[in-house]
Amino acid sequence: MTGRRREALLLAVVVACAAAARGEPPYVVTEEREPCAAHDPERSVYFGDLHVHTAFSQDASTQGTRNTPRDAYRFALGERIGLQPHDARGRPLRSLQIGRPLDFAAVTDHAEMLGETEICKTPGMSGHESLVCRLYRRFPRVAFFVMNAKTSKADASRFGFCGPGGVHCLEAARTPWREVQEAAEGAYDRSAACSFTTFIGYEWTASQQTNNLHRNVIFRNARVPDLPTSFYEAGTAEALWQAIGKECLDRGDGCDALVIPHNSNISNGLMFRTQRSDGSESPITADDARTRARFERLVEVMQHKGDSECRLGAGTTDELCGFEKLSFANFLQKYLPFLREPPDPRSFTRAALLVGLLQQQKLGANPFQFGLIASTDTHLGTPGAVEEYQHPGHGGAGAPASQAVPKGLPDDLEFNPGGLAAVWAEENTRDAIFAALWRREVYGTSGPRITVRFFGGWSHPANLCEVESLVKAGYADGVAMGGELHERDASGRAPVFAVSALRDPGTAARPGTPLQRIQIIKGWVGNGRARQAVYEIAGDPDNGASVDLDSCKASGPGDDALCAVWRDPDFDPAEPAFYYARVVETPTCRWSTWVCNAHAVDCRRPDSVPSELAPCCDPGHRRTIQERAWTSPIWYTPAPGLAAPEGTG
Amino acid sequence: MAAWRRRPTLHFVAIGALLFAGEALLASSWGPAASAPEPLRISAAQVAELRRGWLARTGRLPDASELEALIADAVDEEVLVREARARGYHRSDPLVQRRLVRNLRFVNDDPQRSDADLFAEALALGVDRTDRVVRRRLVQKLELGARGAVAEPTPEELEAFLARHAERFAQPARVRLSHVFVSRDRRGEGAGAEAKRLLARLRDGSLGAAEARDLGDPFLHPRDLPARSPQELAGMFGEGFAREAARLEPGPWTGPIPSSYGLHLVRVHECSPPRLPDLASVRARVRDAWLAERAEAELAARLRRWRPRYAVSVEDAAS
Numbered sequence: 001m002t003g004r005r006r007e008a009l010l011l012a013v014v015v016a017c018a019a020a021a022r023g024e025p026p027y028v029v030t031e032e033r034e035p036c037a038a039h040d041p042e043r044s045v046y047f048g049d050l051h052v053h054t055a056f057s058q059d060a061s062t063q064g065t066r067n068t069p070r071d072a073y074r075f076a077l078g079e080r081i082g083l084q085p086h087d088a089r090g091r092p093l094r095s096l097q098i099g100r101p102l103d104f105a106a107v108t109d110h111a112e113m114l115g116e117t118e119i120c121k122t123p124g125m126s127g128h129e130s131l132v133c134r135l136y137r138r139f140p141r142v143a144f145f146v147m148n149a150k151t152s153k154a155d156a157s158r159f160g161f162c163g164p165g166g167v168h169c170l171e172a173a174r175t176p177w178r179e180v181q182e183a184a185e186g187a188y189d190r191s192a193a194c195s196f197t198t199f200i201g202y203e204w205t206a207s208q209q210t211n212n213l214h215r216n217v218i219f220r221n222a223r224v225p226d227l228p229t230s231f232y233e234a235g236t237a238e239a240l241w242q243a244i245g246k247e248c249l250d251r252g253d254g255c256d257a258l259v260i261p262h263n264s265n266i267s268n269g270l271m272f273r274t275q276r277s278d279g280s281e282s283p284i285t286a287d288d289a290r291t292r293a294r295f296e297r298l299v300e301v302m303q304h305k306g307d308s309e310c311r312l313g314a315g316t317t318d319e320l321c322g323f324e325k326l327s328f329a330n331f332l333q334k335y336l337p338f339l340r341e342p343p344d345p346r347s348f349t350r351a352a353l354l355v356g357l358l359q360q361q362k363l364g365a366n367p368f369q370f371g372l373i374a375s376t377d378t379h380l381g382t383p384g385a386v387e388e389y390q391h392p393g394h395g396g397a398g399a400p401a402s403q404a405v406p407k408g409l410p411d412d413l414e415f416n417p418g419g420l421a422a423v424w425a426e427e428n429t430r431d432a433i434f435a436a437l438w439r440r441e442v443y444g445t446s447g448p449r450i451t452v453r454f455f456g457g458w459s460h461p462a463n464l465c466e467v468e469s470l471v472k473a474g475y476a477d478g479v480a481m482g483g484e485l486h487e488r489d490a491s492g493r494a495p496v497f498a499v500s501a502l503r504d505p506g507t508a509a510r511p512g513t514p515l516q517r518i519q520i521i522k523g524w525v526g527n528g529r530a531r532q533a534v535y536e537i538a539g540d541p542d543n544g545a546s547v548d549l550d551s552c553k554a555s556g557p558g559d560d561a562l563c564a565v566w567r568d569p570d571f572d573p574a575e576p577a578f579y580y581a582r583v584v585e586t587p588t589c590r591w592s593t594w595v596c597n598a599h600a601v602d603c604r605r606p607d608s609v610p611s612e613l614a615p616c617c618d619p620g621h622r623r624t625i626q627e628r629a630w631t632s633p634i635w636y637t638p639a640p641g642l643a644a645p646e647g648t649g
Numbered sequence: 650m651a652a653w654r655r656r657p658t659l660h661f662v663a664i665g666a667l668l669f670a671g672e673a674l675l676a677s678s679w680g681p682a683a684s685a686p687e688p689l690r691i692s693a694a695q696v697a698e699l700r701r702g703w704l705a706r707t708g709r710l711p712d713a714s715e716l717e718a719l720i721a722d723a724v725d726e727e728v729l730v731r732e733a734r735a736r737g738y739h740r741s742d743p744l745v746q747r748r749l750v751r752n753l754r755f756v757n758d759d760p761q762r763s764d765a766d767l768f769a770e771a772l773a774l775g776v777d778r779t780d781r782v783v784r785r786r787l788v789q790k791l792e793l794g795a796r797g798a799v800a801e802p803t804p805e806e807l808e809a810f811l812a813r814h815a816e817r818f819a820q821p822a823r824v825r826l827s828h829v830f831v832s833r834d835r836r837g838e839g840a841g842a843e844a845k846r847l848l849a850r851l852r853d854g855s856l857g858a859a860e861a862r863d864l865g866d867p868f869l870h871p872r873d874l875p876a877r878s879p880q881e882l883a884g885m886f887g888e889g890f891a892r893e894a895a896r897l898e899p900g901p902w903t904g905p906i907p908s909s910y911g912l913h914l915v916r917v918h919e920c921s922p923p924r925l926p927d928l929a930s931v932r933a934r935v936r937d938a939w940l941a942e943r944a945e946a947e948l949a950a951r952l953r954r955w956r957p958r959y960a961v962s963v964e965d966a967a968s
Contacts, residue, residue: 037823037875037876038876038881040871058785058786070937100880103884175797176793186933186940186941187934188934191926191930193820193821451885466867468867468868470867471869503909505883505888506887511909559834560832560834561832
C-alpha cells in the first residue's frame with residue numbers, strides 16, 4: 001500500500017469517527033485531532049489575522065524585524081513581544097502586546113525570500129556605504145523602482161547557480177518553509193480547548209510596473225506543497241492557481257488552499273482585469289472565470305496600506321468611501337509624487353463585484369464572486385496589532401524603525417494599523433475555519449471585534465429582530481453572508497435581509513466603541529449598466545456622537561446592538577445583484593491623533609512643531625476614524641442559477 | 650581473525666566507523682580554527698557609527714559600559730557572519746546569490762554577462778561582506794542550523810517541560826450556562842428593575858420551559874451556550890461578565906450580571922476547573938516550545954565557542 005493511499009484511508013477513518021462523535025459537521029474533516037469542548041452548530045464568530053510578515057520576509061528583516069513566525073504566534077496568543085530597534089545586547093527598545101488574544105492567525109511571509117530593500121536609501125544602515133549603494137545613489141530614488149521592475153517582469157528566470165540538480169536552491173528555500181510549517185504546528189492547539197488555530201501560508205509577491213498584484217495563499221491543513229510558489233516560478237496569477245492546482249489540489253491527500261488578493265487599491269486597476277495575463281490580452285473565458293472564482297473566494301477589503309472597498313467619486317456618492325484612502329495608484333507614485341493620480345476606480349472591490357455581475361451575464365460565470373476579510377499586513381510579526389492608541393507602525397512599505405525609535409509618527413500618515421478577519425465557524429479548528437472561509441461566511445473589520453450576522457432570504461418575517469430565533473431562521477429559511485439567492489417564487493417578491501450587530505465588548509481597560517449605523521450596499525446590473533446604492537437600515541448617521549480631539553474622549557449617543565430587517569424596495573427579479581452590510585461605529589481618534597497628542601503637537605503654533613511631527617498638521621490629516629465592519633455579500637442571480645464553483649468545503 | 654576477514658558486515662561497520670571518525674575530525678578542525686583567522690578589527694569609523702546609532706535611539710551618547718556592549722554586539726554579528734562564510738554559505742545560498750547578482754545587474758549595463766560571472770565579481774568586490782541583506786541571511790542560516798542540531802526530546806523531557814510550563818498548556822475552565830438578557834439600549838435606567846422582576850419570575854417555578862424561553866430581550870448570542878472558557882465568554886459578553894460567570898456554581902437562576910450590553914440573569918448547568926492536559930493532546934506544541942528553547946541555548950553556546958577563535962581589536966575612537 002502506498003503512503004498516500006494509507007493516508008487517504010486514515011483520513012476516511014478520522015472523518016467517520018468525527019461524524020459519529022457528534023453528528024455530521026457540514027464540512028469535510030481532513031485532519032486528526034481531539035474534538036473541541038465547545039462546538040456550536042449555529043456557529044460562533046472567531047477573529048484572526050491572515051496577513052502577517054516576520055523576519056523571514058526580507059523587507060521586514062532589513063527593517064530590523066527579528067520576530068520569527070514563532071514569536072508572531074506568541075504575540076497572537078497575547079504575549080508581550082519585543083520590537084525593533086534593539087540595543088547592543090539584542091534587547092528590544094520597544095515592546096507590544098494586544099489587549100486580548102486572537103482566535104486564529106496565519107504567518108504569510110513573502111515566497112520571494114529575498115524582497116527588495118531600501119538600504120541604500122537609508123543613511124546610517126550598515127551597507128549604506130557599500131560600492132553598490134554608492135552607485136545606487138547616482139540615481140536617487142529611481143533605484144528602488146528599477147530594482148522592483150527587475151522583479152516585475154513575468155519572464156524573470158531562475159538564476160543559474162543552483163548547483164547540481166538545483167540542490168542549493170531547493171535546500172535554501174526548504175529550510176525557512178519548514179520553519180514556517182513547524183511554527184504553525186507548534187502553535188496550533190489540537191487539544192480539546194481549541195483555543196487557537198494557525199494556518200500555513202505565504203505571500204506571492206508579484207507586481208506589474210509596481211502595480212500591486214500581491215496575493216496570500218492559505219492552506220487548509222498541514223499537507224502543503226514542498227515549496228511555496230514564488231513570483232519566480234509563477235509570474236502571473238493564472239500560473240499561481242495552476243501551480244497550486246498541480247502541487248496541492250491534485251495530490252488528493254487533503255491538501256487544499258485559497259488565494260486572497262490584497263491591496264487592489266494600489267493595483268492601478270489591474271487586480272480585477274477581465275483580460276488574460278498571458279500577453280494575449282484576449283478576454284477571459286468562462287473557464288478562466290471559474291478557475292479564478294475557485295481560488296479567489298475572498299479579498300482583503302482593508303489593511304495597513306489602506307481601504308480597498310470603494311472610492312468616492314468613482315461612480316458613487318457614498319461618503320463613507322472616503323475611509324482610509326491612499327492618494328496614489330501604485331508604488332511608483334508613492335515614491336514619485338509628481339506622477340500621482342487618483343487610484344483607478346477599477347481597483348476597488350465594489351467595482352469588481354459589479355464587473356463580476358456583468359461577466360456573469362456575459363460568460364455564465366462570475367470571476368469576482370468574492371467575500372470580504374481584513375487583516376494587518378504587519379511587518380513586525382505582530383498579528384492582530386490593530387489598536388489605534390498603540391500603533392507602532394507596521395513597517396513594510398511604511399516607515400522603517402530599524403535604527404531608532406521613531407521620534408515622530410511611526411508610520412506613513414496615510415497608512416493605518418489594519419484590520420481583522422472574522423469567521424463564523426462551528427469551532428476553532430483548521431477545518432471549521434477553512435470551511436467558513438470557503439463558504440465566504442466571513443467579514444472584515446477595520447480593527448474592532450464587532451459581531452455581525454447577515455442573512456438573506458425570501459420569507460424572513462419583519463419582526464426577526466424581536467425574536468430569539470433570528471439565527472436559526474436565518475439559516476433555515478435563507479442563506480448567510482457569502483451565500484447565493486436564486487430566483488424562487490414567481491410572485492416576484494423582493495428578497496429580505498436581516499442584519500444584527502453587537503458592538504465590540506472591548507476589554508475592561510478599554511471598552512469597545514458604540515455602534516452608529518448599519519447600511520446595506522446594493523450593486524446590480526440594470527439595462528446592461530452597473531449600478532450601486534447605499535441604504536440606511538439601522539441606527540442614526542446623525543446621532544451627534546463625537547470625539548474630543550485633545551483627550552480622545554468620546555461623547556454622545558451610540559448603540560450596544562443594532563438590528564434591522566430590510567426588504568429591497570427597488571428589486572427587479574430580472575436584474576442580478578449583490579448585497580452586503582456595513583456596520584459603522586461612532587467616531588474615535590485615529591492612530592495618528594493619539595501620536596500627535598502624545599507629543600502635545602499644537603498646530604496653532606506651527607513653529608513649535610518639529611519636522612518629524614509636521615504630518616500632524618497636514619491639511620489632509622484625518623484626525624478621527626469611524627471603525628467599521630464589512631460583511632461578505634449575498635448574491636442574487638436570476639434564473640438560470642449560477643453554476644456553483646467546484647471544490648471542497 | 651580469519652572469521653573477521655570473511656564477514657562483510659563487519660567490514661562495512663569498520664569502514665563506516667573510520668569515515669565517521671574522519672568526518673568528525675575534519676568537522677572539528679574545519680572552519681576558521683583550521684587556519685589562522687583574519688583578525689577581527691572594529692574600526693574607528695565603525696565605533697563612531699555605533700555611537701551615532703545610540704545617539705539617534707536615545708538622544709545621548711553611550712557611556713563606557715554601553716559602548717562596550719555595543720561593540721560586543723557588533724563583534725558577535727561579525728563572528729556569526731564569518732562563521733557562516735567559513736562554511737561557504739555565502740557561495741552556496743541561492744538567496745545570497747540572487748541578491749548579489751541583482752545588485753550587480755543594476756549597476757552593470759551589459760545584459761550579456763552571465764549570473765555566474767556577475768556573482769564572481771560581486772564576491773571579488775566584497776559586496777557580500779557589507780550588504781545588510783546578505784549579512785542578515787547568513788546569520789539566519791546559522792540560527793536555523795542551530796535549531797537543526799538539537800536532538801529530538803525524549804518523552805520524559807517533554808513531560809518535565811509540560812509540568813514546568815503548566816500555565817502555558819493548561820486546559821481552561823469551562824462553564825455551561827443559559828442566560829436571559831435585559832437590554833441597556835432598550836430599557837435604559839429601567840434595566841435593573843426589569844432584571845429583578847424577571848429573576849423573580851424565573852425563580853418562582855411557575856414558568857413552563859417555553860415561557861421562560863420568551864423572557865427578556867432578544868440577544869444575538871444564543872440563550873443556551875455550549876461549555877465556554879472564560880476567554881470565549883469575554884469575547885461574547887465582555888471581561889466583566891466572564892469574570893463573574895467564572896465564580897458561579899451550578900444552581901438556580903441568579904444575577905443580574907452586567908455585560909458590555911446590559912444585564913443577564915444566569916443559570917449555570919455545569920462547570921469544570923482548569924486542568925493540565927495529557928502530553929498526548931499537546932505534544933506538538935510542547936515539542937516545539939522545547940526545541941525553540943534548546944535552539945536558542947545551542948546558538949548561544951556555539952557563539953561562546955567561536956568567539957575566542959578571533960583576535961579582536963577595537964580601534965580607539967578618539968572622538
